[in-house]
Amino acid sequence: MTKVQALGYLGLRVKSLEDWEVFATEILGLAASRQGDAVVLRMDERAHRITLRAGDDELDYVGWQVAGPDALGEVAAALEAAGVPYRDDAGLAELRGVRRLLSCTDPAGYRLEFHYGPTMLQEPFVSPTGARFVTTTKDGADTGLGHVVVLCDNVDETTEFYRRVLGFAVSDHIIPVPGLLLTFLHTNPRHHSLAVAPIYGDGSPGINHFMVEVDDLDVVGRALDKVHQRKIRQLATFGRHTNDKMLSFYVQSPSGFGVEYGANGLLIDDETWSVVTYDASSYWGHVFDPA
Ligand SMILES: [Fe+2]
Numbered sequence: 001m002t003k004v005q006a007l008g009y010l011g012l013r014v015k016s017l018e019d020w021e022v023f024a025t026e027i028l029g030l031a032a033s034r035q036g037d038a039v040v041l042r043m044d045e046r047a048h049r050i051t052l053r054a055g056d057d058e059l060d061y062v063g064w065q066v067a068g069p070d071a072l073g074e075v076a077a078a079l080e081a082a083g084v085p086y087r088d089d090a091g092l093a094e095l096r097g098v099r100r101l102l103s104c105t106d107p108a109g110y111r112l113e114f115h116y117g118p119t120m121l122q123e124p125f126v127s128p129t130g131a132r133f134v135t136t137t138k139d140g141a142d143t144g145l146g147h148v149v150v151l152c153d154n155v156d157e158t159t160e161f162y163r164r165v166l167g168f169a170v171s172d173h174i175i176p177v178p179g180l181l182l183t184f185l186h187t188n189p190r191h192h193s194l195a196v197a198p199i200y201g202d203g204s205p206g207i208n209h210f211m212v213e214v215d216d217l218d219v220v221g222r223a224l225d226k227v228h229q230r231k232i233r234q235l236a237t238f239g240r241h242t243n244d245k246m247l248s249f250y251v252q253s254p255s256g257f258g259v260e261y262g263a264n265g266l267l268i269d270d271e272t273w274s275v276v277t278y279d280a281s282s283y284w285g286h287v288f289d290p291a
Contacts, residue, residue: 211260
């Protein structure tokens with residue numbers, strides 16, 4: 001079984017690079033730099049964590065990091081065995097600052113970039129808000145930049161692709177309202193790096209939200225203060241999730257989709273873990289669309 005290691009990076013297409021730069025630095029506490037036509041956001045030693053380019057407010061690509069060349073070879077073999085076409089793209093690897101990169105499209109239509117050897121910068125990451133982002137466990141296991149939640153109209157097929165082809169494991173499910181099943185998947189100790197949800201209500205395919213985690217609840221609280229002060233729309237109030245125990249709030253990004261900002265997320269030990277189904281997303285809070 002192949003094993004993707006972590007959510008290495010995300011690419012977003014956004015209508016306003018300027019609004020995003022302010023949002024990412026002043027609310028989320030990420031460090032931004034302009035690189036050509038892109039705004040590149042850092043949260044740790046990595047040169048690229050979130051890259052913003054001009055476009056139509058959508059998820060551009062999801063970068064899944066593997067451990068090294070052998071693991072990338074295993075991903076290639078698994079994609080071939082599953083009949084999933086992929087590209088080995090040296091030019092794109094160069095652009096993303098990784099040693100080698102394979103790209104494909106998942107069954108839901110999202111572009112994936114499997115890679116190893118991301119660039120680490122000598123220059124230290126300095127958060128404009130003093131945030132320290134959680135991207136490893138205390139023992140040093142890589143837990144990636146956070147998680148991403150995507151909506152799709154073929155949830156079962158998509159979940160099976162991540163499970164059977166890429167080696168993700170189901171963490172648990174939530175049925176927040178009857179008939180709506182959310183599936184959470186992990187690939188390292190972080191409770192989930194990916195969740196897939198069916199399209200519900202008047203929704204359409206796309207990214208629902210991505211989550212970044214900080215190591216201090218006061219940083220979450222101060223970010224929430226700024227959201228209130230600037231009258232930025234919250235998509236869900238402060239609350240605590242049932243499954244990953246995250247204390248977080250959801251804010252509307254300048255692109256419309258959400259960003260979850262939280263602390264105290266649960267880590268999974270596969271030796272003792274079993275899949276359960278929660279009947280609610282949160283123990284308290286996370287009241288949707290309070291505006
Ligand atoms: Fe989330």
